[in-house]
Amino acid sequence: xxxxxxxxxxxxxxxxxxxxxxxxxxxxxxxxxxxxxxxxxxxxxxxxxxxxxxxxxxxxxxxxxxxxxxxxxxxxxxxxxxxxxxxxxxxxxxxxxxxxxxxxxxxxxxxxxxxxxxxxxxxxxxxxxxxxxxxxxxxxxxxxxxxxxxxxxxxxxxxxxxxxxxxxxxxxxxxxxxxxxxxxxxxxxxxxxxxxxxxxxxxxxxxxxxxxxxxxxxxxxxxxxx
Numbered sequence: 001x002x003x004x005x006x007x008x009x010x011x012x013x014x015x016x017x018x019x020x021x022x023x024x025x026x027x028x029x030x031x032x033x034x035x036x037x038x039x040x041x042x043x044x045x046x047x048x049x050x051x052x053x054x055x056x057x058x059x060x061x062x063x064x065x066x067x068x069x070x071x072x073x074x075x076x077x078x079x080x081x082x083x084x085x086x087x088x089x090x091x092x093x094x095x096x097x098x099x100x101x102x103x104x105x106x107x108x109x110x111x112x113x114x115x116x117x118x119x120x121x122x123x124x125x126x127x128x129x130x131x132x133x134x135x136x137x138x139x140x141x142x143x144x145x146x147x148x149x150x151x152x153x154x155x156x157x158x159x160x161x162x163x164x165x166x167x168x169x170x171x172x173x174x175x176x177x178x179x180x181x182x183x184x185x186x187x188x189x190x191x192x193x194x195x196x197x198x199x200x201x202x203x204x205x206x207x208x209x210x211x212x213x214x215x216x217x218x219x220x221x222x223x224x225x226x
Contacts, residue, residue, distance in 0.1 A: 042105035046098045056095065059105060060088055066106070067113050070183045074117060074124050083120075087113045102192065110183050111193030114175050121171055128167035165215030169208055176201055177208040 042059060049056035067087055072080035090112050091105075098108060117124070166174060179190045187205075191198045 041103045043098070043100040043103045046095050046105060047100045049092075050096055053092075056092055059091070059109075063106060063109055064088070066183070067109055070110065070178075071113055071117065073182050074127075074178060075120050076127065079120060079123070083113060083116050086116055090116070104189075106183075107185060107189040107192035110179060110185060110189075111195070114179065114193060118171065125167045128163040132161070132164035132167065161215050161217070162212065165212045168215065169211060173204050173208040173211070176204040177212075180205060 040058070042062070045055050045058055064084060068080050068084040071083045071087075075083070087109060091109055094112075098105070102108070166177075169177070175194065176190055179185045179193060180187075185193060187198050187201045190201045194201075
């Protein structure tokens, strides 16, 4: 379960994102070009929060659950509570640097969370190894089953060779794979989150899938780069 929203602070500004945000129904805040009518996009909220910190509050309401779930899948629920809160604290402090041409803040928030998780790399690897050791190894999967597992990398079914394969992945490959599989970001969004080129995202995802295929017993003879 997610913790209550943290109090965010920068310099002398304070904002409690548990408190309601007073937005006039008759005069909604202006939207950026291309923003759907009736919906205040993330970039607008961030831009306006630079002078009115309480405008940042709805970002927590929109994205806290997905950020918490992603961290929990990788590190466990207890660690996720603290890192989710820290993710939004860092985001609030860095809001003046946000590129408001990017209307959706999810890649930015997932990027912050992923960077914070780097401090817990050893704990993440230990978790996967424990899952691998606690599982009963079954017969080798056929090629179709291997591809299905690689495509899903389902956290709920993480066990055996798959858990061992994730533990063995270098962090840069694991970050791309799990942002794709668990955070459900597109290639472009992963590139934004990690501040790397889209071509690098494709290359890392290809290598991560190939290594998992090897761990699961697939031959990879027909695999093509995405």
